[in-house]
Amino acid sequence: MSLRSAEEARRWIAEADDRAYSNHVNEATAASPRFRVGDLYGPLAAARAEAPVVTTARLATIIRGVLPPDRSGIDSATRSFQALRIRVNDELGEIERALEQASKLLAPAGRLIVVSFHSLEDRIVKRFMIDAAGRTPSPSRHDPRGLAARPAPRFRLLTARPLRPSAGETSSNPRARSARLRALECTLPRSAT
Numbered sequence: 001m002s003l004r005s006a007e008e009a010r011r012w013i014a015e016a017d018d019r020a021y022s023n024h025v026n027e028a029t030a031a032s033p034r035f036r037v038g039d040l041y042g043p044l045a046a047a048r049a050e051a052p053v054v055t056t057a058r059l060a061t062i063i064r065g066v067l068p069p070d071r072s073g074i075d076s077a078t079r080s081f082q083a084l085r086i087r088v089n090d091e092l093g094e095i096e097r098a099l100e101q102a103s104k105l106l107a108p109a110g111r112l113i114v115v116s117f118h119s120l121e122d123r124i125v126k127r128f129m130i131d132a133a134g135r136t137p138s139p140s141r142h143d144p145r146g147l148a149a150r151p152a153p154r155f156r157l158l159t160a161r162p163l164r165p166s167a168g169e170t171s172s173n174p175r176a177r178s179a180r181l182r183a184l185e186c187t188l189p190r191s192a193t
Contacts, residue, residue: 009088010054056081086120095121099128103155106186111158113183122162122180129184133157158183 047053047062060077067076086092095116102112112129116122130136134153139145162180170177 009084082118086118092120092124095124096128099125103128103132103186106155108186108189110186111183112155112186113181115179115181116162117178117180122182125180125182126162129155129157129182133184152188154186154188155184156187158185 043062043066044053047058053059053062059080060075063077063080064075067080069075070079099112099114106112114125114129116125132153132155134150134155135157138150159182162182164181165173165176165179
């Protein structure tokens with residue numbers, strides 16, 4: 001995170017509506033159903049009433065007091081800081097824009113290969129690739145829109161499911177444990193779309 005982003009994060013933590021912050025953490029961390037947004041909302045509001053939350057240590061203490069570590073043992077504060085980084089850097093928006101731009105640059109037989117490390121990232125990549133390959137479900141056969149001809153898709157999926165690292169790879173590189181690789185190939189020239 002850049003210095004500018006760190007300052008933006010600090011300001012957002014200090015000024016954001018408690019409920020908005022709690023909602024964002026819940027969405028970005030894909031918190032378990034056991035965790036309710038209100039669980040973080042109350043303690044965060046109470047801590048802010050005492051004094052502004054300006055250090056990561058204080059925010060981490062508040063989060064750890066509410067959220068237990070997940071099943072894999074990852075600290076709940078780690079996931080919350082990841083959510084903050086995703087928001088401040090607009091990482092999900094960047095992924096959407098990058099996929100769109102990259103797909104426009106591909107020539108026939110060109111391949112777009114994406115490695116994601118977070119379920120929210122992977123969801124965006126998956127939906128983009130399914131749409132680009134024309135694999136979106138058709139409307140009901142009773143819906144007149146279902147009769148309209150669809151243009152030929154410009155891409156084909158190379159990975160029906162994401163490729164995951166092998167056990168050997170994750171033992172030699174633990175950071176690879178959450179990696180998911182998806183790929184598609186361009187089948188038509190840009191002018192054909």
